[in-house]
Amino acid sequence: MNSNNRLLEVRNLKKWFGVERGIFKRSVSNIKAVDGVSFHINKGEILGLVGESGSGKTTIGKMLVGLLNPTQGTILFKDRDVSTMKRSRLGLKLQIIFQNPFSSLNPKLSVGTIIGEAVRLNNRTGDNKHAQENVMQATKRLLQTVGLPGHVVNDYPHQFSGGQRQRIGIARALAMDPELIIADEPVSSLDISIQAQILNLLSDLKDKYGLSYLLITHDLNVVRHVCERVMVMRNGKIVEEGVTSSVYNNPEHPYTEKLLSSIPELPL
Amino acid sequence: MLKYLIKRLLFMIPLILGISILTFTIIHLAPGSPVDMVTSMNPDVDANAKARLYSLYGLDKPLYLQYWDWLKRIVTLNFGDSFKDGRPVINKIAERLPPTLLLNVLSLGLIFFFALVIGVSSAVRQNTLYDKSMTVFVFLGFSIPMFWLALLMMLLFGIILGILPISGMRSVNYDMLSTAGKIWDLISHLILPVFVSAFGGLAYLSRYSRSSMLEVIRQDYIRTARAKGLPENTVIYKHALRNVLIPIVTLLGLSLPALISGSVIFETIFSWPGIGRLAYEAIMSRDYPVILGVSIIATALTLTGNLLADLTYAYIDPRVRYK
Numbered sequence: 303m304n305s306n307n308r309l310l311e312v313r314n315l316k317k318w319f320g321v322e323r324g325i326f327k328r329s330v331s332n333i334k335a336v337d338g339v340s341f342h343i344n345k346g347e348i349l350g351l352v353g354e355s356g357s358g359k360t361t362i363g364k365m366l367v368g369l370l371n372p373t374q375g376t377i378l379f380k381d382r383d384v385s386t387m388k389r390s391r392l393g394l395k396l397q398i399i400f401q402n403p404f405s406s407l408n409p410k411l412s413v414g415t416i417i418g419e420a421v422r423l424n425n426r427t428g429d430n431k432h433a434q435e436n437v438m439q440a441t442k443r444l445l446q447t448v449g450l451p452g453h454v455v456n457d458y459p460h461q462f463s464g465g466q467r468q469r470i471g472i473a474r475a476l477a478m479d480p481e482l483i484i485a486d487e488p489v490s491s492l493d494i495s496i497q498a499q500i501l502n503l504l505s506d507l508k509d510k511y512g513l514s515y516l517l518i519t520h521d522l523n524v525v526r527h528v529c530e531r532v533m534v535m536r537n538g539k540i541v542e543e544g545v546t547s548s549v550y551n552n553p554e555h556p557y558t559e560k561l562l563s564s565i566p567e568l569p570l
Numbered sequence: 571m572l573k574y575l576i577k578r579l580l581f582m583i584p585l586i587l588g589i590s591i592l593t594f595t596i597i598h599l600a601p602g603s604p605v606d607m608v609t610s611m612n613p614d615v616d617a618n619a620k621a622r623l624y625s626l627y628g629l630d631k632p633l634y635l636q637y638w639d640w641l642k643r644i645v646t647l648n649f650g651d652s653f654k655d656g657r658p659v660i661n662k663i664a665e666r667l668p669p670t671l672l673l674n675v676l677s678l679g680l681i682f683f684f685a686l687v688i689g690v691s692s693a694v695r696q697n698t699l700y701d702k703s704m705t706v707f708v709f710l711g712f713s714i715p716m717f718w719l720a721l722l723m724m725l726l727f728g729i730i731l732g733i734l735p736i737s738g739m740r741s742v743n744y745d746m747l748s749t750a751g752k753i754w755d756l757i758s759h760l761i762l763p764v765f766v767s768a769f770g771g772l773a774y775l776s777r778y779s780r781s782s783m784l785e786v787i788r789q790d791y792i793r794t795a796r797a798k799g800l801p802e803n804t805v806i807y808k809h810a811l812r813n814v815l816i817p818i819v820t821l822l823g824l825s826l827p828a829l830i831s832g833s834v835i836f837e838t839i840f841s842w843p844g845i846g847r848l849a850y851e852a853i854m855s856r857d858y859p860v861i862l863g864v865s866i867i868a869t870a871l872t873l874t875g876n877l878l879a880d881l882t883y884a885y886i887d888p889r890v891r892y893k
Contacts, residue, residue: 367797398797405790410812420798471794478798 308381309482309514310366310396311342315375317361335361337538338375343482348508348515350529350546352522352561358538359518360401363484366516367398379482397475401487403467407459413470414455417441420477444473447510448503465496472503476511486518501528522565526550534558575881582873586866590644593865594637597858603629604653604856627653640862649866650859654852659863662848669739670837670844673763678825680768681775686818688772689779694806696784704776712773720766720839727762735759737841763840767833779818786813816883823879827872 316339318332336358343349353359364370366377368384377384379396400406407416418441425437442452448469459467468488475483485504489497505528507513517529525532525546532549534542534557542555553559605623609615624630628639643650649659688708692701728736735741741755786792787810795809796802837846845864852860 369793369796400790400794400797402790406794408791408795408809408813410816411809419800423799474794474798 307344308342309345309347309379310516311378311381312362312366313340313376313378315339315362315365315377316373317358317365317370318373334538336365336372339535339538339540341533341540341543343514343516345481346508346512346514347531348505348517348529350525350532351516351518351535352520352525352532353535354520354561357535359520359535360486362535363398363486363516363518366484367396369398395479395481396484397478397480397482398484398486399468399471399475399488402491403464403471404491406471407467409459412456412458413445413462414438414441416459416470417444417474417477418455420474424478441477444477445470447476447507448473463496464492465499468492468496468500469503472500472507476507480513482514482516484516484518487520488517489524490519490521497524504528522561534561571884575877578877578880582870582877585873586869589869590641590862590866591637593862594640595633597853597856597861598633600856602856604858605629607855640859644866649863652852652860653857654855654860659859662860663845663863663867666843666845666848669842670846673760673767673837673842673844674828676760677764677767677771678828680764681771682818682822684768685772685775686779686814688776690783690806690811690814692776693780693783693787708773708776711769711771714770716766716770717835717839719769720762720836723762723766734761736762737839739843763836763842767836775818775821778821779814782814782817783810786810789813820879820883823875823882826875826878827868 315336316334317336318334320329321331321333322328323330339358339362341349351359351362361370365372372385379387384396418437421437421440421444422433425440438455441455445452445454450466450469450473454462459470462470472488483504488504489500492500501524504515508515517525519525529546531544532546533540534549534555536557542549542553542558549558550562553562603624604627605620609620609623621630628636631639640650647660649663651658652662688704692704695701724736727734735758739756739759741747741759744752744755747755787806792805792810795805800809834846834850836842837844838850841847849861849864851857852864
């Protein structure tokens with residue numbers, strides 16, 4: 303792969319959380335949530351990031367979209383250092399889908415507001431009547447893209463099921479016209495049957511809009527079905543990285559081997 | 571919903587009855603009777619005249635009969651006449667209501683406004699110097715006895731600086747003033763009582779909105795709003811504040827009765843011609859019908875306020891439905 307094809311490159315990324323004690327807030331030790339991680343994502347690629355809880359997967363996702371500031375290291379998005387970009391510019395091209403669709407939608411705002419707000423931010427339109435109508439139309443189109451009827455714009459999050467809410471979350475991320483979507487455990491709080499629907503939707507959207515994904519998950523089966531490449535993370539470090547099929551068939555690191563052997567299988 | 575409403579309204583009846591019985595018993599247990607208040611300082615009144623007064627007021631009958639007579643009148647909404655000046659109780663309350671309302675609406679408005687501002691701004695800057703000094707400030711207001719602060723303020727602004735009137739609602743020369751002068755006169759009389767009562771009430775609500783805000787800004791949907799790339803102000807004032815307001819609106823409903831019942835100590839210190847002072851004067855002169863009237867109205871309003879708060883809650887949050 304040549305470097306022109308690279309959408310995102312991460313070099314030696316670190317995030318340490320200080321542990322402070324006593325009245326003077328003396329820093330006694332650091333929790334190394336992410337400890338020197340380097341990887342890249344190519345255009346149109348789905349990269350899987352697996353690991354157990356607490357291994358630092360979500361912290362990486364949050365740093366990529368700018369919700370957390372890295373302690374050290376650089377994140378290059380299309381060869382530009384994101385720390386020099388404005389937060390709102392970065393937010394446009396790099397979006398995140400959260401794990402829990404029940405808590406990640408504001409219960410007091412209608413679906414139209416949640417998505418429309420992002421549309422407006424993306425288009426930088428004013429608040430006049432014509433612009434409002436355009437935003438409404440765009441919102442409805444987005445809802446249809448993710449498989450929801452357009453008329454639900456006036457409904458509130460509590461009126462939807464988990465799968466539908468995750469679709470709203472995806473529409474919200476799409477509203478910003480992103481090139482890379484960080485999907486942080488996008489299906490782990492959904493039923494198995496719904497999981498497949500959402501994963502299919504994500505892969506349809508990838509083809510339609512030329513998206514790339516970083517799929518953060520602890521579910522190794524999901525990775526096997528969806529991802530081209532996979533990284534295995536443990537204690538803030540990446541222990542193995544490679545093409546999914548070869549990692550699954552010939553794991554090099556003992557931890558990967560252990561993870562793979564712990565996949566529950568139904569005796570058929 | 572209607573069934574729930576009717577049930578709640580019916581439930582108010584035994585509560586009001588119980589409270590009226592308690593009030594009735596307590597004021598009759600208190601030493602001294604309304605007759606003593608009128609006669610004890612007058613050497614010309616003999617035992618005969620006293621007995622006539624007793625029977626005139628109906629105070630010679632057994633206590634339960636007195637209560638029964640009062641209750642029969644109250645169900646027709648007749649609160650009786652004051653023992654002190656013979657005027658209908660309901661008129662006395664009606665003329666004291668506007669000053670109390672004016673004072674309390676203003677101070678409650680100030681409390682809500684500043685409590686929200688202080689609460690939200692210190693939650694956003696949690697554990698900073700600003701947050702901590704606001705905490706000290708509101709608890710200062712909470713801890714200082716209101717009557718003492720009121721006296722200090724009177725001393726400072728009324729006597730040492732001489733820029734504000736000390737007490738009452740109107741100056742002696744009120745009737746001679748122009749319209750603008752009348753308005754200014756009222757405002758200048760309002761400043762001290764409104765400030766003192768608002769300062770004292772700030773702590774409760776501002777701490778409440780602070781902790782409520784802290785809870786909300788940790789929610790996932792706030793993280794979502796930030797991930798969209800929204801400006802921080804939009805995140806706080808649009809996404810978070812809306813969720814903070816719900817418990818606050820409920821609290822507003824709960825403070826409705828305080829709007830009307832007034833504060834006895836407060837209005838007495840500032841000689842404010844409101845309901846609280848009416849109650850104080852009535853108790854001092856053992857004016858039974860007025861005491862009972864004020865307490866019944868305060869009870870009814872408290873219960874209505876609670877009911878309104880519950881209904882507002884159901885209205886705002888679609889997930890709450892009463893059966």
